[in-house]
Amino acid sequence: MSHQHTGQRELFESRPQWVEDDDRRGTVATVVLPDGVDKPLDYLVPEQLAGDVEPGRRVRVPLGRANRLRLAYCVAVRHGELPQTPLKSVAGVEDEQPLLSRRMLELTAWMAERWMARWGEVLEAVLPAGVRLSRKVRVAPLLVATGALPARKPTPAQAKVLAAATQPQTADALAEATGASRAVVHRLVKLGLLAAAGEVERPRQAAAVERPRVNHDRPDELSPAQADALEAIRRPMREARHETVVLFGVTGSGKTEVYLQAVEETITYGRQAIVLVPEISLTPQTCDRFRARFGAVAVLHSHLTPAERHAQWREIAAGRVGVVVGARSAVFAPTPRLGLIVIDEEHESSFKQGTAPRYHARDVAEWIARAENVPLVLGSATPSLETFARCLAGDWRMCRLPGRVGGSQLPAVITVDLRDRSSRSKGAVSPRLAAGIRWALESGGQVMLLLNRRGFATHVQCQGCGHTVRCPQCDLALTLHQPGNRGICHGCGLVSRLPADCPECHAPGLVHRGTGTQRLEEQIRGTFPDAAVARMDTDTMRSRGSHERTLDAFRDRRIDILVGTQMIAKGLDFPAVMLVGVVNADAALHLADFRAAERTCQLVTQVAGRSGRGPLGGRVVVQTSTPDHPAIRAAAAHDYEAFVRNELPVREALLYPPYGSIVRFVVRSLDDRAAADWTGHIADRLRAAAAGDAAIRILGPAPAPIERLRDRFRWHVQVHGPDGPALRDLVRRATAGLKTPDTIAWIIDVDPVEML
Ligand code: ADP
Ligand code: ZN
Numbered sequence: 001m002s003h004q005h006t007g008q009r010e011l012f013e014s015r016p017q018w019v020e021d022d023d024r025r026g027t028v029a030t031v032v033l034p035d036g037v038d039k040p041l042d043y044l045v046p047e048q049l050a051g052d053v054e055p056g057r058r059v060r061v062p063l064g065r066a067n068r069l070r071l072a073y074c075v076a077v078r079h080g081e082l083p084q085t086p087l088k089s090v091a092g093v094e095d096e097q098p099l100l101s102r103r104m105l106e107l108t109a110w111m112a113e114r115w116m117a118r119w120g121e122v123l124e125a126v127l128p129a130g131v132r133l134s135r136k137v138r139v140a141p142l143l144v145a146t147g148a149l150p151a152r153k154p155t156p157a158q159a160k161v162l163a164a165a166t167q168p169q170t171a172d173a174l175a176e177a178t179g180a181s182r183a184v185v186h187r188l189v190k191l192g193l194l195a196a197a198g199e200v201e202r203p204r205q206a207a208a209v210e211r212p213r214v215n216h217d218r219p220d221e222l223s224p225a226q227a228d229a230l231e232a233i234r235r236p237m238r239e240a241r242h243e244t245v246v247l248f249g250v251t252g253s254g255k256t257e258v259y260l261q262a263v264e265e266t267i268t269y270g271r272q273a274i275v276l277v278p279e280i281s282l283t284p285q286t287c288d289r290f291r292a293r294f295g296a297v298a299v300l301h302s303h304l305t306p307a308e309r310h311a312q313w314r315e316i317a318a319g320r321v322g323v324v325v326g327a328r329s330a331v332f333a334p335t336p337r338l339g340l341i342v343i344d345e346e347h348e349s350s351f352k353q354g355t356a357p358r359y360h361a362r363d364v365a366e367w368i369a370r371a372e373n374v375p376l377v378l379g380s381a382t383p384s385l386e387t388f389a390r391c392l393a394g395d396w397r398m399c400r401l402p403g404r405v406g407g408s409q410l411p412a413v414i415t416v417d418l419r420d421r422s423s424r425s426k427g428a429v430s431p432r433l434a435a436g437i438r439w440a441l442e443s444g445g446q447v448m449l450l451l452n453r454r455g456f457a458t459h460v461q462c463q464g465c466g467h468t469v470r471c472p473q474c475d476l477a478l479t480l481h482q483p484g485n486r487g488i489c490h491g492c493g494l495v496s497r498l499p500a501d502c503p504e505c506h507a508p509g510l511v512h513r514g515t516g517t518q519r520l521e522e523q524i525r526g527t528f529p530d531a532a533v534a535r536m537d538t539d540t541m542r543s544r545g546s547h548e549r550t551l552d553a554f555r556d557r558r559i560d561i562l563v564g565t566q567m568i569a570k571g572l573d574f575p576a577v578m579l580v581g582v583v584n585a586d587a588a589l590h591l592a593d594f595r596a597a598e599r600t601c602q603l604v605t606q607v608a609g610r611s612g613r614g615p616l617g618g619r620v621v622v623q624t625s626t627p628d629h630p631a632i633r634a635a636a637a638h639d640y641e642a643f644v645r646n647e648l649p650v651r652e653a654l655l656y657p658p659y660g661s662i663v664r665f666v667v668r669s670l671d672d673r674a675a676a677d678w679t680g681h682i683a684d685r686l687r688a689a690a691a692g693d694a695a696i697r698i699l700g701p702a703p704a705p706i707e708r709l710r711d712r713f714r715w716h717v718q719v720h721g722p723d724g725p726a727l728r729d730l731v732r733r734a735t736a737g738l739k740t741p742d743t744i745a746w747i748i749d750v751d752p753v754e755m756l
Pocket of ligand 2: 088094471472473474476489491492494710
């Protein structure tokens with residue numbers, strides 16, 4: 001029988017819990033299974049394995065009556081008296097070295113408590129798949145161009161490989177990307193033009209291999225606000241202590257330059273820096289700037305193969321990489337000499353993982369930075385309310401960068417009230433927005449139009465009976481996509497041919513209602529036939545590199561008007577943009593999500609900041625049916641803080657984050673009744689566990705805002721409380737011993753960012 005632990009925290013304390021019996025001394029390993037069993041289990045370590053079983057390595061252990069061998073993570077080893085109940089023995093050791101440091105084990109245990117996940121699934125989540133492969137897999141070194149001058153002129157195939165090797169990659173990946181043979185790659189290694197990433201000493205000449213970019217050379221002097229912010233980061237760095245520094249500055253205020261110089265300082269101390277960005281493919285400019293400044297940068301993006309990722313991991317773990325840039329999971333990069341963590345666009349919801357373990361990278365980064373005594377830098381033009389509250393409470397230091405570098409003015413914002421008849425037009429573009437586009441084009445500028453709905457029409461409706469065509473397996477209206485008159489469900493992706501007649505009343509002539517980016521693009525082409533128009537959304541950006549190609553074309557002025565979803569709002573810096581149009585600012589405002597107003601204000605503020613970054617100045621036109629909403633008003637006034645001041649008391653009154661914690665249960669079932677009943681059962685248990693505690697609020701059971709997805713009915717219940725740990729204890733008590741019926745699937749999301 002295996003001995004079960006009651007908690008995870010106690011593993012790191014060396015309290016003896018074994019019985020006093022001199023004959024019964026031995027070595028005990030505590031292991032965690034990646035799935036199946038929730039609790040850590042104890043196993044006896046046989047003498048012949050004693051040297052190999054250590055925390056952070058994986059071991060094989062017998063499980064269950066049949067004693068089937070399972071792979072498990074060893075999380076603790078203790079010598080001493082054995083417990084009275086006999087233990088099974090560890091059968092073998094999988095890894096030659098620990099995959100996880102003691103710190104990572106502590107971190108993962110904390111994450112499991114913080115987000116109510118199983119420790120095993122957290123352990124799996126922090127290790128990339130390639131790292132978890134069996135040890136028999138050999139790892140190819142990452143190659144990168146050394147920047148050395150070739151003696152002889154490279155052959156065309158060689159030149160192609162060299163151009164592609166600006167970023168560390170395996171020989172196989174290089175060969176595949178360029179169509180060259182392996183022999184060409186190996187020849188370049190022989191010639192000293194390619195080398196293992198860790199062996200490249202001098203930063204490469206980025207300009208020689210990369211397309212010309214907007215000039216982001218290191219400026220001679222920082223602005224006073226930048227200098228203050230940099231000093232706020234250097235102070236804890238010098239004193240080897242942790243502090244969280246928030247850079248609150250409009251787009252173009254020079255935040256990235258501050259990150260770059262803070263990273264530079266980190267490297268001079270011989271330390272490593274981790275820089276998190278919301279999504280690599282959406283922030284190519286930020287990544288380029290880090291590469292151009294530092295050369296050997298490990299960019300962890302989602303296109304890496306498991307083997308490539310493993311190779312990057314090893315380079316980082318060996319301390320050969322000074323800077324790691326990546327999305328959410330790069331926070332787990334195994335830096336042996338961490339000196340700094342930066343999170344750019346810290347308000348972005350992509351820093352929260354949508355699947356278990358549903359962790360938030362901002363909180364993980366804070367835990368790590370605190371444990372390592374290094375600064376954490378968070379930057380945004382629109383910091384999350386969580387971050388604002390921490391600054392107001394005095395936990396974190398806020399540095400404001402109020403103006404744009406070089407003093408260019410923030411653009412004037414005009415709101416167009418869509419309720420006003422005179423501002424309406426046949427299409428989605430009001431006369432004032434059209435006039436603004438004309439003004440920008442005639443002044444020689446470019447235009448960006450944001451519409452956060454893809455497809456042609458947002459729904460298809462019968463004129464006779466009002467019936468809306470819905471997805472057969474979800475509770476969502478089908479979006480019309482052209483060409484081909486396809487109905488696509490944005491919930492499950494199902495594609496179906498739209499009927500010609502109403503499926504309800506059989507009247508002919510379904511009408512296309514609501515405008516998506518496809519239709520907007522068509523309208524814009526019709527109204528501005530001489531302008532070059534392109535569209536950027538997930539439909540047009542499916543192939544690899546398409547995003548970069550479109551942005552390059554826009555930068556080179558081969559595109560005059562760029563239509564797109566929120567993709568166009570992120571981290572882009574185009575000086576010739578003179579007009580930004582927000583086609584429907586309310587699109588997300590009325591979602592059943594307490595963050596709807598915050599998101600709307602952030603999106604409109606962010607996209608508005610794309611206008612007028614050059615000497616010609618710029619304007620923003622915001623179309624809205626609720627011009628008086630605090631989120632819209634604040635964004636239009638470039639006064640995000642006004643929105644924060646308005647919104648924080650609302651959150652406080654309702655115990656929403658940042659003033660309270662939420663645990664959300666989402667229950668799914670093919671059977672609506674079963675889902676409702678089970679959610680009710682959970683709600684009853686929560687109410688019983690809360691036992692009339694007035695500080696606890698329980699909302700639900702209720703159908704989730706998206707009531708049905710992929711044939712599954714969805715219900716939810718939320719519990720709010722002022723204190724996170726106490727709330728999670730309550731939830732643990734309420735769900736202890738819960739036996740889930742086979743027909744039901746349910747998840748727990750702690751402090752969710754997604755409420756649909
Ligand atoms: P943010 O990250 O806040 O959007 P950036 O760091 O990208 O701002 O700065 C905006 C632009 O100004 C960039 O082109 C950058 O190279 C330039 N820049 C930043 N700091 C300075 C400075 N101190 N002097 C001159 N140019 C600067
Ligand atoms: Zn669907």
